[in-house]
Amino acid sequence: MKIAILGAGALGCAIGATLTEGGHETWLIDRSAAHVEAMRSHGLRVDDARGSRQVEVRASTNPSEVGPAELVIVLVKSFHTDTAIRGALPLVGPDTLVLSLQNGLGHEDILADAVGRERVLAGKTYVGGVLRGAAHIESGVVGKHTIIGELDGRVTDRVRRVADAFNGAGLTTQVSDNIVGTMWDKLLVNVATGALTGITSLTYGQLYEEPLLKATSLAAVAEAIAVAQAAGVTLSMTDPEQAWTLAAQGLPAAFKTSMLQSLEKGSATEIDFINGSVVRWGARHGVPTPVNATLVACIKGIERAMADRQNAGSHV
Template identity: 80%
Template sequence: MKIAILGAGALGCAVGATLTDGGHEVWLLDRSPVHVETMRRDGLQVDDANGSRRVAVRAATQASDVGVADLVVVLVKSFHTDAAMRGALALVGPGTLVLSLQNGLGHEDILADIVGREHVLAGKTYVGGVLRGAAHIQSGVTGKATYIGELDGRLTPRVQAVADAFNAAGLMTTVSDNIMGTMWDKLLINVATGALTGITRLTYGQLYEEPLLKATALAAVSEAIAAARAAGVKLSMSDPEEAWTLAAEGLSPAFRTSMLQSLEKGSVTEVDFINGSVVRWGQRLGVPTPVNATLVACIKGIERAMADAQRKERTA
């Protein structure tokens, strides 16, 4: 299978390296010329539980260098989804499938508007990765589940073929007949901790020691559950405590959420696709979401302060 990974960051490289090892023609697409050139020249260095190895990968900065793919896996930051997909239409032919494995909700609608809903699959993955440097990642694939599915819940041969290819390569993948429910389940976990750690700058260990913060997290998750129910989404959990507990499962006290990591790097976050999704669904369905709206506002305020500080530095 010819597979293009749109967004070769830590997660994109972890998935791409695994599929490359599985014998697929995989292309890692990224905007960074240094990252891409280093991968082309030296391969991708992958550190994992088995040690360190170099994987010979195909990499490009332009979709036109790749051509039409059988599958496009979208792993860019949420706020880059529209621009990235519009700039990568050379990857999409009549039979191409476009699969989002991004955090949050709403990417599938953005992609459907660009390539057509009939081309789009949705998914969620628990595979992890950390970008150590150009063409160098820490990868966490073993034992980490991935779920994919058709937007309407049908169990089709095409989505099964993707799952079969992923599984054969070592990505533990399940086809879901309720992928929207699966995505909401993952959203609940992100809603529980992401924005709170971004605002407070706390690690997981610190966050889970503060009862007041737990109460806020449970309130935010309760709003998300109410919005999901109003939307007719079938969730696997009904108690906010479940999301709070699952969010910390298997993670060290020193763990930093991706939202906190983004802020520490001076980057904007994906809050619009996480807590912001809850707010949008609440507005659409008449479900109050004051806690999530407050968390979004606080993160936006931090992003504004960072942008102003960066602007001052440039003009100083």
């Protein structure tokens, strides 16, 4: 299968390397010229449970060079989704499918506006990755599963074909007839810890030692569950404690959420697509979400202070 990965960060590279080694013509597309050039010159260095190796990958900054793919996997930061897909329309041919594996909710609508809802698939992945430098990642694929599905819940031949391609390459994948519910399940886990660690700068180990923060987390998750239920979404969990427990499962005490990592790097977060989604859906369905609205406001305040500091620094 010819596959293009839009956004070759840690996760894009981890999935891209796996699909490449599985025999698929896989293109890693990224805005960073240095990262792409390093991958083209030396391959992608992958450190994982099997050790360290160089994987010869196809990489480009220019979607026109790649041409139409059978599948486009979208893995850019949430707030870049619209710009990225509109800049990557040369990847989209008559039969191209577009699959978002991003965190949070709302990307499917953005992609549908750009390429048509009929070609959009949704999914969630628990694959992990850390970008160690240009063309160098630490990858966690083994034992991590990916779930994909049609937005309307049908189990179609085309979604099965994508799952077969992924499974054949060693990317454990299942097809869901309730992908929206699956996305909400993952959202609950992100709601449980992301914003709280971003605001407090705490690692998982520190967060889980603070009863007050646990109480806030459970309140935020309870709001999200109420919103999902009002929207008619079928969840796999109905107790906020489940999301709180699941969030830290198998992770070291020193682990930092992606939201905290973004803030520490001085970049914007995906808050609008996580807690912000809960607030938007709540407003749509008449469910109050004061805890999530407060968490969004606090993260936005931190982002504003950070941007002001960066602007002040650039004017010195």
